[in-house]
Amino acid sequence: MRPNFEPMSLVARVKEATAAALESINKLPFYADDVVVSTTKPEFEGDYTVVLFSLVKRLGKQPEALGNELGAWLTVNHGDLFTAFNVIKGFLNLTLADSVLLAGLETPAVFRPTPSSARKVMVEYSSPNTNKPLHLGHLRNNFLGWSVAEILKAAGHDVRKTCIVNDRGIHICKSMIAWQLFGDGATPQSTTIKGDHLVGDYYVRCETAIKEQYETLLGQTKKNDYSGIEPEAVDKLQALHAAIDSLDPDKEKEKRQKLVEERKELLRAQTPIMLKARQMLVDWENGKPEVIELWKKMNAWVYKGFDETYKRIGTDFDKTYYESETYLLGRRFVDMGVERGVFFRKEDGSVWIDLTAEGLDEKLVLRKDGTSVYITQDLGLAHQKYEEFPYDQSIYVIADEQNYHMKVLKLILQKLDMPYAGGIEHLSYGMVELPSGRMKSREGTVVDADDIVAEMVRESETRTAEKSNPQDFTPEELTALYETIGLGALKFFLLKVDPKKKMVFNPEESIDFHGFTGPFIQYTHARLRSILRKESPAASTGAASPLFRLEKELMLLLEQYPAILQEAASSFSPAVIANYIYAVARTCNSFYTEHKVLKAESEEKKQLRLRLCERTADTIREGMHLLGIRVPERM
């Protein structure tokens, strides 16, 4: 028997009762997990259904006979739980007693996890780069990470939210050099452009310059003029030019295309502005004061911008790591790995790990010049995090394009026998795509986070103006309401889809406010609160049997909340909550359209329905909170 810190769910009780019945009838051991239970399809009589097929083989009985036998035993021995049954084909449909559901309404739906199952969990998400503002993909990441952390907390775990800021590297230097060259001293104050956007603008400016200079260099080197090119690149370029010219553009298209790409990369790295950016990176690593100062200044602009965005979308972290402070931490792993024979050193001094036995490749962990690569830095950071917060589980919310990287990270730590290696989980989520395909910053098809949030809020304003009477609200209330609805629509849209799946965002059609949406659920909540403002349920609901179908359906749904929360926590899926809350809201809408609450046919029914409204509103508020979505009292 498991310790009962939580009220056992009805499904669990059905399973245990059925297992007991099987054991009693057949004198064989059965466990609750042997029993498959699902909700009964609406076209059949009953609430929960036991699937008999899986039991038939073991017992050597006909499904119908087994079902009747079980149903009879259960209604006799568990009359408190079941009032009726029927058997159709291989399914035993059981009808639950009204009293069981009514009793459930008396206790609060708060879930208390068992202390023994509580884990220390670190959740890392957001992971922005400081060279450009946040975009739609970051929003999915932020909403997911924040929500998963809250779900795990609600399920009783000790959770630490973290963020790793990628604040160093060549991409930052690109923004810095472009600002130096073209910025003319521009600041967020002087331009009234949000800091992260301003820095992002110079990143784009740098990319433009690279493109132009690349074209120039291409023409120049084709004419055999290699002035300004680093000596070690000249030979390679000459070889590439020759190779490309020798290939037939039609017959050997693919091969040629590959070489052209290679030449492009090489030439881009040789453009004057890139040479300057690379020099800047070297200067940064050497701590050259004026470079560090510029870097600090521009990063400060970006952080101010990020803070605004984070505040607006409701993201927060317990701890922020900066790559500039952690990127050297992985070095010691390299020596350790070589010592233990997990890594090997090549003649040129570079260090590798051979993962071919695991079906992967050889992976570089240290460059020949002795500097760390991405994976080395992540090794160091994983260790650092563990020292600060000895986690049982460390969840990385990172897009699925990094599946390979994360696999390698975990594998290396396992090979190094790190105690925390097993707890590393990649919450791999699909990319947000446009109808035209993937968002590409090069092609300017990236949906900016601030823009889309602003647009959603504007849209909610327009729609609210059509629906509500603005005179009912103060201006402050209206502003807050638009934020609540606009962000609710956006968050729900991004969280209702299974995290693992990629999803399509259509900016034309934007995000709906009807149907399976945040505002639909917010609206349901507001209407429920509106009823409850007029009258609160009394202390006891009294006897309101028999229950109507919709009353019962709603009660059954509400009873499932703790189980749903557990499922969401174990699968790291806010979508489970979103789907559930939507089902609750939809069922509740049908319910109070069909049955009057305040003008109910009897006092008992009125009290029952008021209690149901209250419980539904609470469940919606709680569930939406786990998604980071506020619910209004009125709208």
Next chain:
RNA sequence: GGCCCGGUAGUUCAAUGGAUAGAAUAGGAGUUUCCUAAACUCUAGAUACAAGUUCGAUUCUUGUCCGGGCUACCA
């Protein structure tokens, strides 16, 4: 080439190996003397293809076709 994902109504998403594959939206038809019509009710519409395992397959296995990602001494 190798490895990893995915393919469900026109569209966007659901479905611990279980009954007649659910929703939303777009389409068609209705519901405001009754607690907010951002709602409710009805209607029509889908598992890429082919084998296999199974009492039963959207789900598991294999193959084919079609998308996407990764396969950097970038991060």
